[in-house]
Amino acid sequence: MPNAESRYDLDFGTEDGTLGGTLHPHRVDAEGKLRTKDVDAITVLTAISNLSTDIKALVTTQNSLTTDVKNLTTTQNSLTTDLKGLSIDIKALATTQNSLTTDVKNLTTTNNSLTTDLKSLTTDIKALITTLSGQLPASLGQKTAAASLSVTLPSGMPSLNTKISGTDDGQSTGTERVFVNTIKNQILNAKDRAQTISYADFGTKDQRVTQISYTAVSIGTGAGFTARKTISYTLVGNSYRRDSISWTLV
Secondary structure (H helix, E strand, O other): OOOHHHOEEEEEEEOOOOOOOOEEEEEEOOOOOEEEOOOOHHHHHHHHHHHHHHHHHHHHHHHHHHHHHHHHHHHHHHHHHHHHHHHHHHHHHHHHHHHHHHHHHHHHHHHHHHHHHHHHHHHHHHHHHHHHHHHOOOOOOOOOOOOOOOOOOOOOOOOOOEEEEEEOOOOOOOOEEEEEEOHHHHHHHOOOOEEEEEEEOOOOOOOEEEEEEEEEOOOEOOOOOEEEEEEEEEEEOOEEEEEEEEEEEO
């Protein structure tokens, strides 16, 4: 048990209980009885000043605690706001994830559709190849008309020079005679052949034909499809003598 001499409370009182009595601090002795001791005013004031300082320190501590509580509340509110924002972000992320999942599913569906289309196209190509292969001769070489693959030549294809030959006696051992079917000959033998005649000194005694141009639309038009016969003359005395005839394609 602590020494009674050191046990003091903060109460003060007078001996006779009146305001004019002598002021004494209360203390408790070893037997728990109250005892009084005379104190002067300076001691009392000092005690009151110390008590006031302690109260002010207590108030300052309380204010500091109040400020800390306010700051803690502000921090808690900020954390609550951050938590709400985080919750919104998580919801937005979940929505985005769901959208991406849907896009992936749609892409998978499209990919499956393209795969099906590709398989169908491959089947069609195989069937076409089989059809074309069936139209080709089984082997190379000359075939009968029924066993040959027909070919259609383009209508705009230019005429070709072809060689036609035969023998005097019709036998393979006979003398070969060759006829070359040139474009000029094709133009001259065409059913729609047209001609244009050019003259020199027309209407005089020296009038003469200088060239004849032949064309046939069925053979071709434009450059290279005009067969031109040019006649050359030499003036001998008072008359023109025909010397030569030449052919050109213009």
